[in-house]
Amino acid sequence: MSAISLRDITFTYVEAARPALSNLSLDVPQGQIIGVVGAAGAGKTTLCALCAGFVPNFYQGDFSGVAIVDGQNVVEQQVADLVRHVGLVSSDAFSQISGARFTVFEEVAFGLENLGVPRAEMIERVEWALQVTHLQDLRDRSPYALSGGQQQRLVIAATLAMRPPVLVLDEPTAQLDPHTTEQLADLLRELTHNGTTILFAEQRLEWAAELAERIAVLHEGRIVTEGAPQDVFTDTRLLDLGIGWPRPTLLALHARDAGLWPRERPLPVTTKGLLEGLSATKDERRRTDVGQIEDRDVHPLPAHPLTRLPAHEAIVHVEHVRFAYPGGVEALRGVSLAIEAGERVALVGPNGAGKSTLVRHLNGLLKPSAGQVRVADLDTRTATVARCARHVGIVFQNIRNQLFARTVRDELRFGPRNLGYSAAQIESLVDHSLDALGLRDVADTHPYDLPLPLRRLVAIAAVLAMDTEVLVLDEPTAGLDTAAVARLTALIHDLAAQGKSVVVVSHDLDFCYEALQRIVLVKDGMIHLDSAWDALTSDQRALLDETVTLPIAIRAGLPRSFA
């Protein structure tokens, strides 16, 4: 019997112009793990909400079809009664913390208290949930004192403790770093071995390909294709639908064109598949034609010289900056960095390394305790943030913290208006910025009516409209779909071509490798590495691998032009 059985589901939200799900049918056998992929607005979140019983009882709208999950008709039941059968974990971990409990342990127990589970059994179940999510050491911490990734694991633990036979996860990796993403995959695999059925929606195609037994592709509320990851992720329709292929698959495609991947071998969908395939090729070549491939092997990266442009004057000078927070924690311990016109810089490093503290120095939000930061001709210790903001625009990670206007256009006007531009200039800057990020069609829409990826682009456009020489983006790819990432990459290249600099703080090393040219590693409040991607030594590569992992392309030893 299927654990999830959906028949001819059509659902239209109140006031929506078109259905979010239309004529959708899906069967998931018990114990299977299925991944749902699709562009933003394809209906992934609605599908997840449906499986957990929130459609149509919580979200109002027109509903037709039959939905049976773990033997329960989800349409006829209240969510509170369904929780014994199906658990839902949404993408924003923070807002799923109940907030009514003060420690991680108690937070996980909250659902069990509400179900009336006896205390002894409750403790046993909580212990188990903490163990499988690797949260034992944090059991007495406040849920709000955890990092985003830890909060995500906490929410999963809280759901697992309720022992639902069916688990639904909506973009579970949105806030996780590469290391934790792997741990989560292991955990989910283990759960399916014990008979749990798992449905997850995901933007990270590589991750989905590695984890799922089956992939369903959603487009405009319909399932356009489904099957094994190997078949689905090499289907060219995905490229047409703006969903794209996993990175390893794309890299292998380039490799095939360059003769590094035999035509007869199927394209890989996982990093492991790519690496194994490439080394197999190498072995074969070594046996047949040694010289040619040896050459490639030793110099996998084209040895471009440092691509800095010495003709340009640096716009931002960070000189021997130290910074200690009032609590006494020294977050920066002697950082020097110069950002020149037209540079594209990646700022990477583990959590708590000092990246966000450094970023806040670039426009004077924080003033150095020692050392100096100069922006254009301004010393940030004496200039106001408003003055520095003319030269350096920062888009912070949490975009909720800046959106407040009624329309996208109004939101974009705020920055240039603060800087004192004339009405005509403001309109021209706003139009230009709308076009640069492809937001023209939604200019009169409310930012909160847009799907998350577009909302992030709005936040970026709002700072772009200030026309600063330096644009700083903090985790810009979090929650973005393939199409939005492509937009962003194009924007960064355009800006650099105009002589403007871009600084990106990110955990997404693959994006950094594809869109940026220089990499700066911050760790323990110091800069440990500052180099062009193309000039990394093997020691530096090892250091990166150890601290933040390496881009897939470098790991596979493929030329930069492939990425």
Added chain:
Amino acid sequence: MVASRRGGLNSTALALIPVAIAINIVVGQIVTGTPLYLDSIGTVLVGALFGPWLGLLTGILSNVLWTFPFGNPVSIWFFYVAGVIGLLAGFAGRAGVFYRVSPRWLSAIVVGIFACALTLFVMAFLNATPSDNGPLLPNAADLVSQQPLLFLIAFVIGAALGYFVLERAGYAGLAGLLTGVVAAILSAPMAAYYFGGVTGSGTDLLVAAFRASGASILQSTLAQGTVSDPFDKMTSFLLVWLIIQALPRRILLRFPVPRAFVRGERSDAPDSTRV
């Protein structure tokens, strides 16, 4: 929505009220140093979205929490005032003040007239004659005829405030001003008897000024409250109006009070009072 069918404390209300309480306390802290309190924005918001009873609950719990455990010793004694503010905001919400747009001239007239009334009230105090039975208040008509220019200036300032600041939030602004008057009347006895008329904020200077004219502690705190509370509540109602006007319909439709107005706007517009 499950929420609407059950009514009362459904999951949506349970999710919003704690957030509203936190907004009250945090914004109240942020604006310390300005002559505004703004410690009831969350309460007004809940009233506007869920109606009077949850507004009442939010107001009371906010003031209780600001004392326990955040340690503000004054707040809890005014819990009933905060509750009434939520109640009134709720009735105002049901009357649609947060969902209607007024012409700007109406806002100008509302605040203008209010400024005149306030001036009359303050002048009455300042010109009072101290006596054994408390101050003797002068005749209102005399005051106006003695200093017509003053009242004209008050009207102009009030009208300008209404026209340029309140803009099209005339209905919400009026509701805020009236709520402020009620709040002032309700809080005066508590402030006067238990705290000697002071609450440790900038408005204590006003109390001192009124006391100088010979008024009793009760009269002075009432007069102080009548001057500062209406403008404070007007600002809170205005901010909530601005925020609600800027909210997407999708979010608004989740709450019971706006559902009646936002949807009505589309289907049965004839009886709407929109201008």
Added chain:
Amino acid sequence: MQSIYSAGTSPLHRLHPLTKLAGFLLVVGVAFVLPVLAVQALALLCVAISAAVAGVPGRVARMSLVILLPLLVSLFVIQGLLFPPTRTTMLFETPWLTIWADGFLFALGVLLRLLLLTWGVLLVLITTHPADLVAALEGIGLPRAVGYVLLVAIQLVPDMSARATAILEAQRSRGLNTDGFVRRIRSLVPLIGPLIVGALADVEERAMALEERAFTASGPKTTLRELADSGAQRVARVGLMIVLVALIVARFTVLRGLL
């Protein structure tokens, strides 16, 4: 802004929250029902001794000073110096300052009352975990929903403060100038707007999470947190409440003419 609870193992920490609340209610009763300076001073001494037993006297003193100082300054300036109730007796006089006895005594009365309330509140809150307090109140009939709202709000306040700071940073980075009085007032919308709109946008997910954790499920509930109680404490609580009632009754009968 943080909740002021500080963990500890003193006898006061170990008391059942309701016992401490009963004690606090009696203190409030004394503050308002018996406006006799000597009685109030005695009550204040009792609270101070309890604070010493709990090992937190410094903390109570420091926090009460921070909370009360602005209020006390206003109080003494207005009541003691400027405008005494009726100018009967002069307490002392200097060429530039006259302190009136009535105003001074009135202010002293208010001061004692405020100190009693503040120290009492602080002592209960510093020695009782908020979750224990709410659990105890739920035990005597506080609705679960209200208990939930209180606990969530307590945890959200520090987080909202942090968000307010982050919003300020984001908007200043977009050139918002908040220096000066008028600009500060004008900047309220871009600062408070994202706070509230963001919170409202979150409400849906928060409500879903609450349903997902079976908060609204019917049927019996269990609790993880256990409160230590004893027969002696139960008796003490009843005793304290009887004293309080007796005090109020006496105030409006026997002592009516005296005060």
